[in-house]
Amino acid sequence: MPQGDRVAVKIIEEALESGDLICGGTVTEGSAGSTAISLATVAPAYGCRCHVVIPDDAAIEKSQIIEALGATVERVRPVSITHRDHFVNIARRRALEANKLAAKQRESNETQTNGLDHINSKMMDDKLATMQSESKKTQNNDQTHVSTKMPHNSKCDPSSDSKGCDPSSDSKGGFFADQFENMANYRAHYEWTGPEIWEQTKGSLHAFVAAAGTGGTIAGVSRYLKEKNRSIKCFLMDPPGSGLFNKVTRGVMYTKEEAEGKRLKNPFDTITEGIGINRVTRNFMMAELDGAYRGTDREAVEMSRFLLRNDGLFLGSSSAMNCVGAVRVARDLGPGHTIVTILCDSGMRHLSKFFNDQYLADHGLTPTATGLEFLDK
Numbered sequence: 001m002p003q004g005d006r007v008a009v010k011i012i013e014e015a016l017e018s019g020d021l022i023c024g025g026t027v028t029e030g031s032a033g034s035t036a037i038s039l040a041t042v043a044p045a046y047g048c049r050c051h052v053v054i055p056d057d058a059a060i061e062k063s064q065i066i067e068a069l070g071a072t073v074e075r076v077r078p079v080s081i082t083h084r085d086h087f088v089n090i091a092r093r094r095a096l097e098a099n100k101l102a103a104k105q106r107e108s109n110e111t112q113t114n115g116l117d118h119i120n121s122k123m124m125d126d127k128l129a130t131m132q133s134e135s136k137k138t139q140n141n142d143q144t145h146v147s148t149k150m151p152h153n154s155k156c157d158p159s160s161d162s163k164g165c166d167p168s169s170d171s172k173g174g175f176f177a178d179q180f181e182n183m184a185n186y187r188a189h190y191e192w193t194g195p196e197i198w199e200q201t202k203g204s205l206h207a208f209v210a211a212a213g214t215g216g217t218i219a220g221v222s223r224y225l226k227e228k229n230r231s232i233k234c235f236l237m238d239p240p241g242s243g244l245f246n247k248v249t250r251g252v253m254y255t256k257e258e259a260e261g262k263r264l265k266n267p268f269d270t271i272t273e274g275i276g277i278n279r280v281t282r283n284f285m286m287a288e289l290d291g292a293y294r295g296t297d298r299e300a301v302e303m304s305r306f307l308l309r310n311d312g313l314f315l316g317s318s319s320a321m322n323c324v325g326a327v328r329v330a331r332d333l334g335p336g337h338t339i340v341t342i343l344c345d346s347g348m349r350h351l352s353k354f355f356n357d358q359y360l361a362d363h364g365l366t367p368t369a370t371g372l373e374f375l376d377k
């Protein structure tokens, strides 16, 4: 299962289990990364809808994919996380709005039901009989549609009246996936990704390195691996614009240059997408790290072309940055060590920037290396 999909599955399953999300409800998320695509992919399989708020500087194909998957997309101006209109805050608000709407509709349905009590029972019986036969006809005519909306979770049983499973009917409320702070994200990697790495390497690995978007991967995997073997080294790989390198290596989030007011116009001004943050999320807090490395946009671009030419791997910016990290760790540890990283994104989702020659030329990032000499400094 792709990396982001397992997080989406875990978030939705835990929310259905707790009752915070019900079948037909709308999962909302604010994301520039692939978790939003994963939520849009898996939500319908649970009988849920998906609404994604995305910064408008993210590659356009991301919104196109999310819409193609049947979710709704809101593209907004990128602003600081402290701003009420940051895409994450808007997504949180959309879930609250959906909950308010659902509560209103429930109230009005109850009022209507009370009114119906006065209709004589013969009329009611006739009406129900007609509705049941019509509903049977619809189901028979549209078997495929019905089965794709069938939820996996018992709380989504279409036969249960309060949790009916027709997403097109009344609003069933919203649930903010909150991948940054929702610990289901960490648990997906602690329970699934970590054990998979352990099994695939048969426990014989020396280091793990990855960049952090929400921190879920590095936290879940590092915790799991350290519990299996404390001597496995775990490292963060940090892209430009992110404050996590300083946090890990010096215990503070910002350097002097990055202090408020001195930062670049857009502090996330990097070609990488979905990695690097300037706050410590609850998920990242669970990480057990031995150190951190930094990577540049040029290194990520060059690495992606190197891997395409030499290994036939067409990777996105996060995976390329992770591989830059893997080479750095390998060079520091020396020969004879097994280093693991994650290839979490395909180049397919990065056609308008990372794999666009004109965009790279405009940003002085045209790749020129023939080998890995770009990592020699």
Ligand SMILES: Cc1ncc(COP(=O)(O)O)c(C=O)c1O
Binding pocket: 003, 004, 033, 034, 035, 211, 212, 213, 214, 215, 216, 217, 218, 273, 274, 275, 316, 318, 319, 344, 345
């Ligand atoms: C494109 C991309 N970047 C980065 C990551 C790692 O992010 P996180 O720290 O949220 O686990 C993922 C994880 O799925 C990803 O798909």
